[in-house]
Amino acid sequence: MIDKRKEEGPQGKQGPPAEAPLCLRPLLAGILHQKKKKRKKEKKKKRKKEKKKKRKKEKKKKRKKEKKKKRKKEKKKKRKKEKKKKRKNMKLAVYGKGGIGKSTVSCNLSIALARRGKKVLQIGCDPKHDSTFTLTGFLIPTIIDTLQAKDYHYEDIWPEDVIYKGYGGVSCVEAGGPPAGAGCGGYVVGETVKLLKELNAFYEYDVILFDVLGDVVCGGFAAPLNYADYCLIVTDNGFDALFAANRIGASIREKSRSHPLRCAGLIGNRSSQRDLIDKYVEHCPMPILEVLPLIEDIRISRVKAQTIFELAESNPELEEVCDFYLNIGDQILSGPEGVVPKELMDRELFSLLSDYYLNKTSQEETQNETDFLMV
Missing domain, CATH: 1.20.5 (Single alpha-helices involved in coiled-coils or other helix-helix interfaces)
Known part of the structure; x- marks a missing residue:
């Protein structure tokens, strides 16, 4: 019997393996060689x-x-x-002295452009939000009102929340403004454009028309000029309106340095005569798109919350009045070159218009004297 305790260690563990017999060594070497090959x-x-x-x-x-x-x-x-696509649409900004009839001109011009097959969006930029009520028949909610109702979460606002359809298919938006005596109206216009861009509504229209509050009194109310291609100036045959038009021309010139902005021309409103307008244009060259006389039906249409085009449906005689606005629309759609006005200095303009009146009265007096002598 083999003593197992000799093969195991002191703790009963197996000791080192015994050497293979000489006869088996070549066989084992071959096996190891094959294993190495397999590993390789x-x-x-x-x-x-x-x-x-x-x-x-x-x-x-x-x-x-x-x-x-x-x-x-x-x-x-x-x-x-x-x-x-963005370049295709035309953006217009309507400026003029307060109370000159910008909103009336804007609403009727929007319908005239729509009658020519254009998709039109009119944006009222007055805190009174009364620019588009002759198109819609009521005072629509403003952008600011909608934002406040949604806690200024732009993602919760849909196009139908802020864009209303008016007469003739014209889309209407009212920017609104801050409370009286607080904030800046120009900031509201910027927020309105920002919201319309986020809604992908700003570039869906062929023509976008900004109806702006009053004449340019600060950079805030000049904000729509940053987005406009053309500026339309509404005036009359009076000194105050032409003085405001001159100031607007100066702002167009300032904005045109950084933005391709042009003045499309003057629109004379409620003007039975045009002598002062012609005198101003001689010294500050710009096109005169149209001169509308004082028409009582236009004033009545504003009171009735209707446009002159809507009144013309029941009174065909007013179609001649509609032709004034259609003529302006045709000139704008023809793609006018426009001008960058060279405004006059305030004192220069004052002396120009006052001297014209003084010379005119003196000429009339001399003519009356000569007529009396001839008699």
Whole structure:
């Protein structure tokens, strides 16, 4: 019997393996050699697999990069197309002395442009929010009112919350404004444009018309000029309105330095005569789009919360009055070159118009004297 305690250690553990007999050593060496070969083959296979994986990863990365490049190119193309679309629409800003009839002209002009097949959006920029009520028949809620109701969460506002359809298919928006004596009206106009852009509504229209409060008294009320392509100045045959028109011309000149803005021309409103308008245009060249006489039906249409086009449906005689606004619309749609006005100094304008009146009265007196002598 073999004593197992000799083979095991002191704690009963197995000792070092016994050496193989001489006859089995070549066989074991062959087995070890084959195992080494297998290991080498396995390592080669692993390396090949790893290389394949790396190649696949690299290909995926390349594909991703190519896809990203394609997406970027597509986005650039879309942006270019959007920019082209954006350039297509025409933006107008209507300015003039307070109470001169800008809102009346704006509403009737919007309908005239719509009659020519254009999709029109009129934006009232007066805190009184009464620019579009002759189109809609009522005072629509303002952008500021809607934002306050939604706690200024732009994502909760839909186009139908702020855009109302008026007569003739004209879309209407009222920017509104801050409370009386507080805030800036220009900031509200900027927020209105920002909201309409987020709603993708700003570029859906062929013509966008800004009806702006009063003449330019500060940079805030000049804000619509930052978005406009053309400015229309409403005036009459009086000194005050022409003085305001001159100030507006100065603001157009200032804005045109950083923005492709032009003055499309003057619109004479409620003017039975045009001698002072012609005198002003001689010294400050700009087109005269139209001179509307004092027409009682236009005033009545405002009181009835209707446009002259709507009244003309029941009274065909008023179609001649509608032709004034259609003529203005045709001139604007023809793409006028416009001008950058060279405004006159305040004292120069004052002396020009006052001297004209004084000379006119003196000429009339001399003519009366000569007529008396002839008699």
